[in-house]
Amino acid sequence: MLQTNLKHVESEAQYNEILQNNENVMICCGRMGPMCVPVYDAMEDLENEYPNVKFYDMEFDIPDAHVIRNLPECRGFMGLPFTVYYKNGKVVKATTSLQNYEQIKEILDAEFSN
């Protein structure tokens, strides 16, 4: 399990349930590596600022992470983490590799502002 203060997605069933029950979701799928840790950290800080968004992480190497790894929107991704943004269960944005706080905020504002 990833050592973050975020809520973790640990199975495909939980993933489906989260997407079914929440309008705006951001999931960062990675490891505890140099490019991933800053994204988790930014997400932890952004949780309070965006109460309308549910923030989760998911361990890249668990078998059920295929739900992220095999998304068509992640085809061609070759840099961790894979970060995916969902609105009403549909992928609206996906990024590969490190994104900083400002870049993440920009996406949240663009995709999830009411």
Add this chain to the structure above:
Amino acid sequence: MEDKQYDIIIIGGGPAGLTAGIYSSRAKLKTLIVDTGTIGGQMILTFEIANYPGVQNTTGFQLAKTMKNQAKSFGCDILSNVKLTDVEFKGKIKSVTINNKDKYSARAIIWATGGRSRMLNVPGEKKFKGRGISYCATCDGDFFQDKEIIVVGGGNSALEEAVALTKYASKVTIVHEFDHFQAFEHAVQEAKKNPKIDFIMESHVQEFTGDTSLEKVRIKNLKTGKITEMTIDGAFIFVGYEANNDFLKDKEIELNDWNEVVVNSNYQTSEEGVFAAGDALAKRYRQITTAVADGTIAALNAMEYINRK
């Protein structure tokens, strides 16, 4: 606008800033650390740390977390992922404004903003970041199993990571701008004896191209001017570091030609009461241990400065 008073404000939360925070808050000085990114700085970007004395083997993430908790345990306030809007370095009371609204004042400032990996700044580099271009072999190496890649650079990182990447890649070509490497001889020898590694010397990467993922690189030979195109699956870039001092351009603080902060023997900058530490400084060796030493010295001098006033 909120205004909070501190004794010392440290700008930057890498090993230098955190160490300065530990020393000053332990000395009962009201201390604030602000960072525009994740606390830990470049430490976070290091997977394994095996040469930090007293700690046998750790990760950058773990060491950063320990230092952060240590600073907090002494009462140091820490703010991460903030936008640094303004810094007033002049006068007896300095001020730091973040997020365009929160103003913090202090009697001394320690500038410890560290450095960042240098980019090549060539066409296609941004577009293919994470789609074939990487800056972290440990993170992304396994995406390149049995693929052909290039490593750009000629220092220790480039040579060591090129060797490490041969665990995955079928072929690694090192592209370097000079006719010799800057890396330590043992790293050069390791790379040279590896049958999977080729070398293209005295050459510059000009452009990365592809459709949705990286497919080709254009390389210019600096001696002949000849440009060749190479089909590749990936590129790892290790071309050194630069100081995070962009904010100081056009400010009172003296910088050298490489945009690094110039300090005196007390780690004080050209502005009284403004000290600097870590990779933001003009110095030769950039290690966690040297940043920690800088942070200690800067904090002790800042404390002495405050006590004298």
